[in-house]
Amino acid sequence: MADPFYITTAIHYPNGKPHIGHAYETIAADVIARFQRASGREVRFQTGTDEHGLKMAQKARDLGISPRELCDEMSGHFKSLFDLLDISYDNFIRTTEPRHHTASQAIWEAMEANGDLYLDRYEGWYSIRDEAYYDESELKTGEGGEKLSPQDTPVEWTVEESWFFRLSKYAEPLLALYRDNPEFIQPDSRRNEVMRFVEGGLRDLSVSRTSFDWGVKVPGADNHVMYVWVDALTNYLTGLGYPDETDDFSKFWPADLHLIGKDIVRFHAIYWPAFLMSAKLALPKQVFGHGFLLNRGQKESKSLGNVTDPVALVEQFGVDPLRYFLMREIAFGQDGSYSAEAIVTRANAELANSFGNLAQRTLSMIFKNLDGVIESGLPEDAADTALLSAVSDAIAGLRDNFGKLDFSDGLDAWMRGVFACNAYVDEMAPWALRKTDPDRMKAVLNVLFRCVRDLAIAVRPVVPGSIDRLLDQMGIAADARDYSALADNDWFAALAASDYKVEKPVGVFPRLELTETEG
Numbered sequence: 001m002a003d004p005f006y007i008t009t010a011i012h013y014p015n016g017k018p019h020i021g022h023a024y025e026t027i028a029a030d031v032i033a034r035f036q037r038a039s040g041r042e043v044r045f046q047t048g049t050d051e052h053g054l055k056m057a058q059k060a061r062d063l064g065i066s067p068r069e070l071c072d073e074m075s076g077h078f079k080s081l082f083d084l085l086d087i088s089y090d091n092f093i094r095t096t097e098p099r100h101h102t103a104s105q106a107i108w109e110a111m112e113a114n115g116d117l118y119l120d121r122y123e124g125w126y127s128i129r130d131e132a133y134y135d136e137s138e139l140k141t142g143e144g145g146e147k148l149s150p151q152d153t154p155v156e157w158t159v160e161e162s163w164f165f166r167l168s169k170y171a172e173p174l175l176a177l178y179r180d181n182p183e184f185i186q187p188d189s190r191r192n193e194v195m196r197f198v199e200g201g202l203r204d205l206s207v208s209r210t211s212f213d214w215g216v217k218v219p220g221a222d223n224h225v226m227y228v229w230v231d232a233l234t235n236y237l238t239g240l241g242y243p244d245e246t247d248d249f250s251k252f253w254p255a256d257l258h259l260i261g262k263d264i265v266r267f268h269a270i271y272w273p274a275f276l277m278s279a280k281l282a283l284p285k286q287v288f289g290h291g292f293l294l295n296r297g298q299k300e301s302k303s304l305g306n307v308t309d310p311v312a313l314v315e316q317f318g319v320d321p322l323r324y325f326l327m328r329e330i331a332f333g334q335d336g337s338y339s340a341e342a343i344v345t346r347a348n349a350e351l352a353n354s355f356g357n358l359a360q361r362t363l364s365m366i367f368k369n370l371d372g373v374i375e376s377g378l379p380e381d382a383a384d385t386a387l388l389s390a391v392s393d394a395i396a397g398l399r400d401n402f403g404k405l406d407f408s409d410g411l412d413a414w415m416r417g418v419f420a421c422n423a424y425v426d427e428m429a430p431w432a433l434r435k436t437d438p439d440r441m442k443a444v445l446n447v448l449f450r451c452v453r454d455l456a457i458a459v460r461p462v463v464p465g466s467i468d469r470l471l472d473q474m475g476i477a478a479d480a481r482d483y484s485a486l487a488d489n490d491w492f493a494a495l496a497a498s499d500y501k502v503e504k505p506v507g508v509f510p511r512l513e514l515t516e517t518e519g
């Protein structure tokens with residue numbers, strides 16, 4: 001196997017059921033994980049739930065249940081959503097697990113051994129919703145004159161004994177990291193924001209709390225629990241067995257990619273590398289802050305009554321149309337908007353009418369006109385060679401763009417291959433050749449079969465379930481669906497020589513309908 005590849009999502013707060021933003025981030029990470037696996041990398045893909053902190057404790061109190069009951073219930077909703085979304089994670093971590101407490105205490109001790117922790121008193125602003133400390137200078141004033149965080153969440157004045165991490169000491173090393181590794185924070189706009197913030201100087205960070213106990217205990221100071229972000233960030237190490245020197249740890253650390261939303265870039269691009277430097281651990285290669293998903297251009301909120309349950313979206317449109325839409329419609333890194341009409345329009349135009357129809361027409365003509373028999377080694381004319389090369393360029397375009405996390409352009413390139421095939425079908429009109437030149441019809445349909453198989457394999461990371469149903473019908477073995485299969489020049493001859501026959505095909509990308517209320 002080629003280089004290992006370790007990708008993580010943020011771990012999600014299970015203080016409520018998962019929302020569309022959680023689905024979006026996890027689908028994107030899954031597409032990346034599947035793409036890297038298809039490209040021959042050995043992938044470790046981790047996601048999970050972030051279960052400590054004041055926000056969880058307060059929510060449980062409001063509901064009259066224990067924080068543990070809240071976590072157990074909600075974490076189950078995240079798991080079942082991810083199963084529904086076909087998420088191929090290798091590890092689902094819950095921060096309340098004992099192995100995670102062990103890892104968090106180990107990194108704490110490593111930071112302490114480096115002289116970076118000291119006891120003092122915290123006095124300042126805290127947002128429970130963001131689980132974040134803010135400087136007075138960062139705050140805004142709300143309509144009623146109240147103080148708000150830069151994310152528009154309420155803040156409260158907090159005074160308590162606290163351990164501090166010497167973050168100020170790391171401002172220069174962090175700036176050097178950003179300068180020497182422009183890839184460390186992406187996209188560039190987020191990198192610039194972080195650099196400006198760090199250039200303004202960093203204050204030491206309060207990293208423990210004494211006013212509640214729902215967290216990981218500070219080693220040697222039992223009345224303190226760690227600031228939830230110290231333990232949350234450590235999840236990326238826990239999943240590899242840290243602090244034990246496991247094979248997984250040496251294979252997969254440092255992570256290749258922490259995929260997160262734009263609101264939590266500061267924690268991942270400032271605090272996390274500083275903690276790791278202090279603990280003398282290698283730094284992740286990239287932190288990518290994706291944009292936010294908006295519902296018809298608006299942030300979802302209970303007060304606007306526009307919160308969409310991702311489970312309902314899947315039930316309505318199917319998992320693959322939703323996955324395809326999210327990766328195709330939104331320029332990755334930027335904010336994007338979704339609506340029922342936009343999902344239906346995109347999925348119908350590209351999956352059902354363009355690719356689905358191409359696959360269905362090709363297989364059904366082979367079934368009907370050639371008794372399901374495919375044949376290799378037929379004469380190829382210039383139009384065939386041109387089509388095969390257009391398809392191969394399209395796939396190269398997809399792979400190149402996906403490698404840069406540019407999914408919408410990658411799928412745009414892929415669609416050019418699909419369009420080339422459909423133009424070829426129209427031009428060759430195999431249904432007419434049936435009477436006038438049956439040998440040519442046979443050649444055309446066999447070329448199309450090869451193109452459909454290649455385009456299917458290329459897009460499989462995005463819509464894996466549907467593509468597997470298609471490739472099953474095409475007689476493509478389950479272990480011959482990775483990108484290495486695209487470089488295999490003998491597959492078609494081998495398939496033709498086998499006893500495989502195209503059966504009456506079943507469409508895998510049905511046309512979607514909007515119901516009245518969504519119009």
Ligand code: ME8
Pocket residue numbers: 009010011012013014020021022024025050232233235259260261262263264291292293294
């Ligand atoms: O921040 N669109 O958890 P979280 C796209 N526990 N992404 C969105 C989004 C939206 N509308 N809303 C949220 C946390 N997200 C912490 C992370 S990691 C060590 C700890 C993204 O449940 C958000 O940016 O609030 C984050 O990456 C993820 O969903 C989980 O958010």
